Amino acid sequence: MIEFKNVNKKYPANSFREEKMALDNVSFGIKEGEFVTLCGRSGAGKTTILKLISCEEKPSSGEVLFENQSMCDIRKSEACFLRQKVGSIFQDYKLLSYKTVFENVAYALEAFDFDENKIEEEVIQVLDLVGLKDKVNCFPRELSGGEKQRVSIARALIHRPKVILADEPTGNLDPYHSRDVVKVLLKINEAGSTIILSTHSKEIVNALKKRVITLEDGRIIRDEEKGRFFL
C-alpha cells in the first residue's frame, strides 16, 4: 500500500541551522491493514516519514508510493485528494480554536463536500466512539489534553481513511490518557484501517506487540514484526 524506495530527505541550511539529512536512503513497505510503529529518538526522522506520506513534504531523492501512485508529482494544492485517504493525528492536536468539537470533526467532511444530514449523523457516531458525545458544543480551550487528542482522533477517523498517521499522539498526555488513545487506535486497526504510529514511549511499543521500525539519524536500523522498543 505504501512504499518508500531509497528515499532521501535533506532540509536546506539556513542562518540558524546547517543542512540536515532527515532521511538517508530509507526503503520499506507497509501493507494494507498493518499497524506499524515508528520509534527512535527526537530528530531520528519519524515525523519526516509521516510528512512524506501525507504529502506535506517531498523527498529530495527516491520515491514514495501510495497505492502505486508516486507522491513526488503531487502539487500541494492537489494534496487534498490524497488527504481524503489519509487521516492525521498530531501531538499538539491541531484543532481549529474558533470551532466547537462538533465543527472541528465535521470540518473534515465538509471539506469533502458531504451531505449535511449525513455529516451530523457521522460526527455524533464518531464522537460517541471516542467518548466525547457530551462535549459536542465545547470549544478546544474548554477541553483537557486527553479530550483534545480524542477530538483529533475523531477528526482523523470521520472520513474513514485507509491510513491513519499518528505523530506522537501520546506525547502530551499522562499514562491513563495515553492508554486510552492507544486502545482507540487498536480498535480502528481492527476495523481495517492501516495505522502508522510514531512514538518514543517504550511502554506503548512493548505493549502493542506489532511491527516496529526503529530509526536512528535518518536511517532504519531495525524493522521487526512484533518488535520491541530498542534504543
Place this chain on the structure above:
Amino acid sequence: MIKYIIKIFKSGWINLKRQGFLTLATSIVIFIAVLLGTFLYMFQGGMSFLTEAIKDKIDVSIYFNEQVSREEILKIREEVAKLEEVNKVSYVSPEEAYENFVKTHENDPYLESLKAIEINPFLPSLVIQTKEPSQYKVVSEFFKKEEYSSLVYEIDDYKRGTIIDRISSLSSGIRNIGMVLTLFLGLIAIIVTFNTLRVSIYSQREEIEIMRLVGAKNSFVRGPFLIQGVLCGLFAAILCFVFSLLLLFLLKSNLENLFMGFDMFGFYKDHIIIILLLQLFIGVGLGLISSFFAVRKYLKD
C-alpha cells in the same frame, strides 16, 4: 455548488461572530478608509463648487461710448454671444448701472457727491462671462477689432487680467492638489487596510495549515476568509454611511460657513446613491482584495 457556497458563507459568518475583537478591529480600519474615500469625494465636489463660484464671479465688462445707441449695443451683444468661448452676455444700461451703484454704495459718503452732480456718469456696458476664466483674452481681442474699437470706451480686462489669470491658475492648482491628495490618502488607506487584514490572517496561519492538513481544498480554505473580509467591509460601509450622514446633518450650518457656502449635507443628500455605492465599493472591495492577497500567501504551492 449552491450548497457549497452556502456552506462557505455560513462558515465565514460564524468565524466573523466568534472572532469579535479581530472583526471589530478590521471593520474600524476599513471604516476609516471608507470615511476617507467619502470625504475625498466630497472634497472633489466642494472643489467643483468653489471653482464654479469663482468662475461665476469672473466677468469682463465692455464700456461703450455715450453716443452708441442701445440698439447698436444689443446687435453687438448678439455677435459676441455667437463666440464659442462666451457663456453669458448681459446688457447693462446707464440707468441700471446707476441703480446698481446706489444699491451697493448705500451708506457711502461719495453717493452724496454723485447725487450732487445731477447727471448719470455711467456708460452703457456689456458684461460678458466666458466659459473658462482664462478665455477673457478672446473677448478683449474681439473688441479691439477696428469695427468696434471706435465704439468702445474701455475694456476693463486690463485691470482684472492679472487677477483672472491668478484665480484661474489657483483653481486648477487646487484641483491638482486635490487629485494628488486623493491618490496619496487613498493609497495609505489601502496599505493600512491590507496590513491589518494581513496581520489578522497571519494570526490564523496555523489554522489555515490545519485546514489543508485535514484535506480542505484551497477554495474551501480561502472562501470563509473572503466572506469575512466582505462582511467587515459591508459593515464598515454601512456604519460610515450613517455616521457621515449624521455628522454632516449635525454640523450643517458650521460647515457651510467654513466652506464658503458649500452645503455639504445638501451635496451628500443629492449624491446619496453615488456616495452609498462608493462606500460599498471601497469597503467591500478593500475587504475582499486584502483578504484574497493576505490568505494567498499561505495557500501557495
